[in-house]
Amino acid sequence: MTTIIKLDEILSISKEIDAISAMEEGFIKYSNGQTVVPPVAELLFENPPGDVHIKYGYIKKDDFYCIKIASGFYDNTKLGIASSQGMMLLFSQKTGQPTAILLDDGYLTDIRTAAAGALAAKYFAPKNISAIGIIGTGGQAKLQLEYLQKNTPCKTVWVWGRSAEKAQKYKDDLGTNFEVHIAKNPAEVAKNCNLIVTTTPSEKALLFAKDIKPGTHITAVGSDTLDKQELDSEILKKADLVISDSIPQSKSRGEIFQATKAKAIVDEKVVELGTAIQDSSLQRTTENQISVVDLTGVAVQDIMITQSVYKAYIQNKN
Amino acid sequence: MTTIIKLDEILSISKEIDAISAMEEGFIKYSNGQTVVPPVAELLFENPPGDVHIKYGYIKKDDFYCIKIASGFYDNTKLGIASSQGMMLLFSQKTGQPTAILLDDGYLTDIRTAAAGALAAKYFAPKNISAIGIIGTGGQAKLQLEYLQKNTPCKTVWVWGRSAEKAQKYKDDLGTNFEVHIAKNPAEVAKNCNLIVTTTPSEKALLFAKDIKPGTHITAVGSDTLDKQELDSEILKKADLVISDSIPQSKSRGEIFQATKAKAIVDEKVVELGTAIQDSSLQRTTENQISVVDLTGVAVQDIMITQSVYKAYIQNKN
CATH class of the missing domain: 3.30.1780.10 (ornithine cyclodeaminase, domain 1)
Incomplete structure (x- = not known):
């Protein structure tokens, strides 16, 4: 049956x-x-x-x-x-x-993507999260925050979206359990947060290296094709840790694909998520490091x- | 819903x-x-x-x-x-x-394969069927006969299978509605029938050109891979009509693939089933012609x- x-x-x-x-x-x-x-x-x-x-x-x-x-x-x-x-x-x-x-x-698919984001934060985010930054205001933007709460119960959130109206709705939907700030631009999210999740289908970089503070972790969820990109490639160059959910997939899609194509990073810099979570020497060793986990979605x-x-x-x- | x-x-x-x-x-x-x-x-x-x-x-x-x-x-x-x-x-x-x-x-899948066999007989078999020959004794051997009855209600059947026991069971299962003869070999099927359906997973030819009488139609159902073959390639050479259910698939599997590889026929001899059933000039024009329809299975x-x-x-x- x-x-x-x-x-x-x-x-x-x-x-x-x-x-x-x-x-x-x-x-x-x-x-x-x-x-x-x-x-x-x-x-x-x-x-x-x-x-x-x-x-x-x-x-x-x-x-x-x-x-x-x-x-x-x-x-x-x-x-x-x-x-x-x-x-x-x-x-x-x-x-x-x-x-x-x-x-x-x-x-x-939405759930497994949010859960992978929470897994990335569990292993790579700094110990003390001052505020969580969310780029994007859609369903995945909500689920990422929900799943982050299981290991990272920070209630201060900075959100940015192209539509002010949708950003306001995102804030309203979260209710009084969270202290939600609507950022004027992605840079303001980066300025205020040391754990950032990007969830948009953007084809142009939204976050830039100069905006990223030492000790920031970024999980890039949105880019899963040849064309999509949320992080300027200089961020991956500046980062101490660059993690791919699937090294074979990162050769043709996502942030790591973009940064490699732009010659900002070399293949050897990239470690696969399943490898890195088994070996603490491949994880964050100081609170000041910058880490990026690129999630393209794996079967x-x-x-x-x-x-x-x-x-x-x-x-x-x- | x-x-x-x-x-x-x-x-x-x-x-x-x-x-x-x-x-x-x-x-x-x-x-x-x-x-x-x-x-x-x-x-x-x-x-x-x-x-x-x-x-x-x-x-x-x-x-x-x-x-x-x-x-x-x-x-x-x-x-x-x-x-x-x-x-x-x-x-x-x-x-x-x-x-x-x-x-x-x-x-x-079994039904659509049997229905395609009946369709092939409808357009390519001679008008008067003296006896139906079935090579193989499995589920498809039964379904082919069942579906043939819708357009070709001939009750005389010659069956051959590698296992005498299974051939007897095939006969018994058909009951008294049919006059079923168990053939000693595939050649005996060919000698007695002018409509033959082959349904085995054989990787060696079972029927040969010398056995096929003028005015015979053969539907080859069994061969759907690179290796399977039920008809010696000389049959396709001797045939007046060679029909493929899918010309692209016939380039890599089935009887037409084998015959082309053996240089027994050239690509130009082969007509696609859906083309031939729309154009009576591509169908049997005399009762003495030999026709072969090769079914590899199409999505x-x-x-x-x-x-x-x-x-x-x-x-x-x-």
């Missing part, structure tokens, strides 16, 4: 599970070569414009293999429908039988979050 | 729908360039051995896009589980929203069968 897990159940279970530990385990297995993740399959549409990405893979000697279907149909917003759609599928790695279908509408995250939700669902039923 | 259609419902609906007409429409659209079908995605397993193929695509200006997940885990039989597993997914081509999940365990068949079952399911509900 294939288990069907609906969105409302996924929303509820996602609050129970330890997604950050799941990401930690996944990134370690990925960097240790224990995963099989073939190239992403793609299907494109012209009218209306849309793209579908099929990501699939497994952790060796595990119970399941996973297929994620994620689409973006950008005219959907005109119809009042979310542009992101999709589902996660789990199959037995022993027999190929379908185990579970998670009708998550893309939500678990092992999808495998881990889907398994975690499925296992919690089954445990709840029993 | 995503519609979930279970195997028992699929089995029942598959008997109601006109799968042969669905294949006809699909092959015409495919040959006319109205489909988008990217390369197949593949995931391999070592222990136990298994392979997963993800086929996906759409017909332009249609309502849906389709993803088929099909796996073969060949140790499953030791566990009493079918080696083929899988499901079919339908999504809106306008918004990406999931429309339906068909938990077919690979069954619809448009998956798209068509999945849509047909879904539409019938919805119509039944209303």
